[in-house]
Amino acid sequence: MTMVRVKGFKIFRDRHGKMRCYHRETGHKIDLEKFPIGSAEFFAECETIRAIAEAQKARAPKVGTLGGLVQNYFETEHFQSLAEITRGNYQDCADFLKTIKDTPIHVIDTPLVSGIHDKAAKKIGWRRANMVRTLLSEVFKYNIPKGLIAANYAKDVIPKRRPRDLAYANRPWSIEERDIVLPRAKPHVRVALALMMNTGLDPSDALNLRKDQLDGDTIWGVRSKTGEEVAIPISPTLQAALDLFPEHAAETVLASSRGKAWTYNGFSTVWHRFKIKLEEEGLIAPGLTLKGLRHTVATTLREAGLDERRIADLLGQKTPSMARHYSRSANLAEKNRQTMEMLEKKNERRAKIVKPSPKSVKPNQSEDRT
Template sequence: MAIVRVKGFAIWRDRKPPYKWRCRHRKSGTMIDLAKFPLGGMTFFAECARIVALGDKADEPRPGTLGQLIARYRASVFFTDLAARTRADYQRCFDYLQPIADTMLDRFTAPLVVTIRDKAAAKHGRRFGNYVKTVLALTFAWGVERGYLTINPAAKIKGIRRPRGLADPNRPWADTEREAVEAALPAHMRLPVALMMYCGLDPQDALKIPPTAVSDGMIDARRGKTGEAMWFPLPAPVVAALVAAPKHDAITLCANSFGKPWTPSGFRASWRPIRQELEKTGAIQPGLTLKGLRHTVATILAEMGYDERTIADMLGQKTIEMARHYSKRANKTRKMSAVVTSFDAEVNRRRTKIVKPA
């Protein structure tokens, strides 16, 4: 029998007698009766087309539902113009919401959104629960502007607060920790870490920037998540890392030990044993993350007295809110020393003498 292949269908023959041929639609799991629709015949292909058409029809969201709103939002420029990473983050939320895609929009209320947020947090963590709430609010806002809803039921709902006493995620690195990590890194990992450590690049941005992003001692790139331009002279440690980096022909500035572009998961897999070994020896403290290097850059700049707008420009942020978040733990001793000195002099000069009434 001639080999027959149909996209979306699995066709195989039993390994044991009577060695019957079988066919299954992969997506729906529907089996085709090959005794009724002989394999390779006109009736067989017609039956395949019928099953595919039924599946396509079932995939169409019902009018007036959350699924329809999400489908139309995803088709709009407000979604397609987002950075690839942001679209992927949104899609994770949409995938999570798929079981309730048939819910009519007029059924969504603030209490229902809170319930959805809390269930997402219980299953995948507080941050994911809050992100689902945020994505719902943005999608509903888009729908309100186009008449799909009259109000945004997620507009005024707050996120779940971090538990008191919980360690800050992506904390800044101490100077001793940065020195210990730099000394422990193999040659092919030093350049990407230097870009994170001294330029404040997000780990994924550091791994994917092209060689053309660096020239004449300058870095000229865009942050993947926001699309904001990042253009400034390269710090001396990055220049040194560029000179010492192993030569390769990869399409990215940084490459792994095989001379191929890094993948985020591959870099994390290489970084994990280094971090674990340094933790065992006490060279670094637990909780060190590559993302924390952005916080480190912001913290150092804040300690130097730079304003939040400058820090945001360095990190490729559109607004100062994340710069404020990143640098909130900065030790502002240098900045406040003059204030405290002036305050102390004023108190001692005019306010320590008690004047008694006559």
């Protein structure tokens, strides 16, 4: 038998005496029963595999370019440890940057990044543009220690401000909306909403919460986005909702109607269909989101008088500023009214103390002469 050789492919006989063939660079195997060695079909398949490999190689990020820096960041442990939804958002941002992925590193500077930021704002909106800026900041930060770029050129780029006339995303749910949604939701959706509503957990963290993270009357976990530990007491209301939910074999606390662990996209799809139906029936106003339940918890606690640090601890936030963000819609009118009453009383007392008495007033010189 004549030995056939094809550049870039390894052709050999395995330990069982059977002929094998694969592409060395990609590891792609050729089915020799379908494409016999030496046949026209075999050589055609080799050319197809080689062409695909060359096309993939051409699309791959090049070393010394912006695309190469992004790819390096995606391979870091930091990126791999991010929440699934965050990784997805960053990948979307990387897709937006694909048209300039071959930009050489030596031309990257703050004005260039600022220009990319401005263009992104026009094309994909202010929020996504800020996410592109954040991705670039992370990419530069993690490539500086490797000596691949000199500085974080995204750090001094000013984030785009939210338009003043734009309604807040993830607004808190009203009590009426909660009373309408929960009774109408199917059991596997209702318990998920109840969990988010009574803990302030991020939707992705709630869906991924495992049964072994429930210890007695406490939920122990780590917020995936910040890595902050959380310890959330299980309220009687939440316990009642959990008790009504049928048992299932999934490792997670929540499960679909099939008893399987939810995926974020799966639950979001079910929730969206349910929400749209309620909107069409005129039962709820547009704007309800799963993330809004987290804002609802923060807002309720802020109105109750809790300080931002305590709210941040419950939500798993590193800084109180994020707790302030989540509770920005809190109705503080009554609390501020009480504060103003205290201020008014203090001012009245101060006025009495500094007001001069009649005896302390000295007659002027003209009065002495008269």
